[in-house]
Amino acid sequence: MSSPLIVTCTSCNMYSKAFSVCIGFTCDKCREIVRLTEKISELDTRIQTLIEDCKSARALDTALDAISLENTVHCSVPAEVEPVQQGNWVTVSRCSCGTKHHSSVPITTSNRFSPLSETPTENPVESALVTGDSITRNVKIETPATIVTCLPGARALDIKANLKVLTNANRKFSKIIIHVGTDDVRLSQSEITKINVKEVCELASTMSGSVICSGPLPVRRSDEMVSRLSSLNGWLYKWCPQNKIEFIDNWKSFWGKPDLLKRDGIHPSWDGAALLSSNMAHSLRDQT
Template identity: 35%
Template sequence: MFSLCDPCRISQSVVPKQSLRACSASGDHLLNENALDEQIQKLLSRRRYLRDLKARLLDKPSSPSVISVTSTPRCAAQVTFTPAPRRSNTDDDLGVFQQCRRGFKARTPPSAQASIVTQNRFDPLSVPSSPSAPGDVIVVGDSIVRNLNITCPNRKSFVSCFPGARVRDVTRRAPAIYKNRAVGAIVLHAGVNDIRHRQSEILKADFTALIKDTKERTPSAKIFISGPLPLVRRSNEYYSRLLGLNNWLQGFCKNQDIGFINNWDLFWERPRFFKRDGLHPNSFGARVLSENISKVIRLS
């Protein structure tokens, strides 16, 4: 056992403390050196990265993503003046200038204004005005046209028949029908009652007089001649004269520059279109004849 005042005991207790302090100091020094080494390594790696980046940028100067920046030394500001181009004193060059007195401002000539075209955009929807008097399409003839019903868009029709009338009768009585009327088209149907008189040349002269009189009285109207129908249960002579009249009327209308309505082929060998007398069309035949006349007028 040692006493508390033994010097050997005191020395033994002091030495370990000093050694511990020295160890702790040396450990702190090692830690600081390691941290410094890590920072140096980071800086070196950063430097290498920047060198590589610089080398890549220098190797690719034409890349659109690379922007070259050049610095210029500071120097005193320089002002450069560009002289205005000289103008010749020709009339063409001075044409855009105006001379004015002192105290007055130059007035620019008024610009040309574009012409404005005005129109009603609802014109296509407007309904055309109907004529003041009925009878845009007038049909005049013998009893064959009694039950006709002419249908033309935006036009009125008027049918007037004279039973037993010959071509001369139509020439005499037709002017009273289309007098004081706004006539657009006139359809003339006659000649069947002239066949039995066996006067072909006179019949042709009567048709010529009829067309001449109609043109003089209605110069703005379209004129049509409705051809004869091939009658049923008639003699060969009667039939031959009707066919000859139909053929002559075709050429006559062409020479007179008027319309011809051919009904012959439409009624040929169709007795169901006629009444019992074989002369006048029945209700169905009247509809067929009306539609044929209306179609020719619409297409004219």
């Protein structure tokens, strides 16, 4: 039996024993530190997402309370009671104190978590829809009548479910941009991800005559995640034109520019969000 060799960890420069020559050796302690660091970064990202979601929910609640108050003020007087004008006098009918009076004004209810499906259908010649995961959170497009729907943590099937809600409401759009894939590759099921993306694009095609697929960003996380996203981007680059779907190659725009991503290495920074918005707006303008 061969005697163990002394090797040096490339990260902490500590010595360890090995039975074969290792190039780029990393000790167990350093590997564990890298794994824990990635977990911490992922938790930080989730916390920031929850904080931003809470802020959005508070703003939505405030707006809904204001609308509810306004409707209450407008409906405080029953519509059927009309004063009869007689010279300078006004005759007002009064009900007896012992009789219960029920307002005939109907009470309307709505689901505050589905504002997009309740919105009246806009002109399909002008309206466009951008839907995707948390990567699209800060996307701002100046093109008129463009709706941006961000679904944090959404995978392809989640985007499909949201589109089904719009389909049931008979919503139509002139153009639809779909950005998905970052959360799908975590499942390590590339073929299933491709099938899900195909189904999303097929459903979107029934709602619009122009479907655009926005490619993933080159994240700065584990090598495995980068490899899977790169493979997905390469597949979309070939598959989309073959199926009459325009493809936005964000990988080419973001590659080698670390400042375009936040410290978590996944979500775009403010400059990155501006570039992603520009890519999408350019694609919307080019569509005929």
